Amino acid sequence: KFICITGTNGKTTTTLLTYHLLKSAGFKVALAGNIGESLAEKVIRDEYTHYVVELSSFQLDGMFQFKAHIAILLNITPDHLDRYEYSMAKYAQSKLRITQNLTAQDYFIYNADDALINQYFEDDTFAGQNIPFTIDYRSQSKAYYLGSRLITTLSGDEEQIDTSGSVLIGRHNQYNTAAAVLAAKLAGVAPETIELALTTFKNADHRLQLIGEAKGVRYINDSKATNVEAVWFALDGLKQPIIWIAGGVDKGNDYTTLQPLAREKIKALICLGVDNAKLVESFSGIVPEITETQSVEEAVTRAQALAQSGDVVLLSPACASFDLFNNYEHRGQRFAEAVQNIVLAQPVSENKEANA
Structure with a gap:
């Protein structure tokens, strides 16, 4: 069957x-x-x-x-x-x-x-x-x-x-x-x-995957969130203040539905992509701080500097990955490696689901 x-x-x-x-x-x-x-x-x-x-x-x-x-x-x-x-x-x-x-x-x-x-x-x-x-x-x-x-x-x-x-x-x-x-x-x-x-289920990687925690800040890999609706669910499910890493190849996105959640939850937006104009325009005046980069390592470094204990650093791009990465798995793995090398300096934990 x-x-x-x-x-x-x-x-x-x-x-x-x-x-x-x-x-x-x-x-x-x-x-x-x-x-x-x-x-x-x-x-x-x-x-x-x-x-x-x-x-x-x-x-x-x-x-x-x-x-x-x-x-x-x-x-x-x-x-x-x-x-x-x-x-x-x-x-x-x-x-x-x-x-x-x-x-x-x-x-x-x-x-x-x-x-x-x-x-x-x-x-x-x-x-x-x-x-x-x-x-x-x-x-x-x-x-x-x-x-x-x-x-x-x-x-x-x-x-x-x-x-x-x-x-x-x-x-x-x-x-x-x-x-x-x-x-x-x-x-x-x-x-x-x-x-x-x-109670024993382990989800696939790159789906609200907890990479690790340091100084009270959790780092979550949601690279599979390649559209606005997936990001909405991620933002809605997390209760802590968020440093949001987003961007990539736009697929005709309309970010209007994310704006109320962004106003409520997002402390800073780090745009990771070649062309971030629509993201910047959509969240200017809504998110207090917006920066841009084409380096995942720089994105993690900036997020680490901005985050305080109790915050979440969330990679949830809302976009395809092909401007800077081979696919969403490559993007997620690069993020996990950057968190490991820059923040954790310890082996990446696989298949751990982030808790609210």
Whole structure:
């Protein structure tokens, strides 16, 4: 059975978490797709009962006969629009291809808080069983939160999953966790197994990854945040004052939605990129101090000088990386190395999730 996951943001985290929940329950489960593993190779081996598959819009565009048993759509926000003639409708329809070929025995788990999903998803033409989830209670929700408890109503009876032991932070990770838990429950994983597995999950690098702490200042690598929405979730999830390192190749960003959070939380903005004009213009008069550099080492040095105990230095670029780096992983690794060499002078800790 195939559990397939897409969305503009959160795909990898949700894919890894879903895989971890099934693996922890003893399932013969494979991890594949956009996450870097070949699904065809895994299927040919014929060793697994379940496949957890991350799917990008690019992969969905080439999907015709394939279908999921459980399809997950996390969110739809503007990204890769250059591939879709700058049409939000075309991009949304690409994401919604994850529902094609589903039958009445299959499931579609989706974020019912997402405005664009609600706008473009026509459930009256849909054959699968709808499993909407939200943060707050709604009458149609199959999962919602009461504090740290995830309330699920898949069978009509209310069940509670304690998520307080999860290392994942921020509102976006509440959505990711809800989707993964629903998929696991539909696959037959017991609630107590899910609760225990949530406490042992380790997320992928470059996603709110805590690199280290020195003199009361935490250094967090969120290099995977290559669009405005991902940065919004990072800023929203952190409660401490922030020295924000951002910039790179602009993808048509509109920073308006970040301005209220910036005014509230950001002490300084360090622009790391070749062309920082839009960032500077968007946050001038909102962030008290803005500087520019094309050196990640200089960015870390400036951040260290500006930060005080209790602050967070956050690399969360909102942009692609190709002006100064090979990819977002290269950018994140360079940041981690700079923090290690300049601030910590000790080995980098991998896969540690930043806590709020």
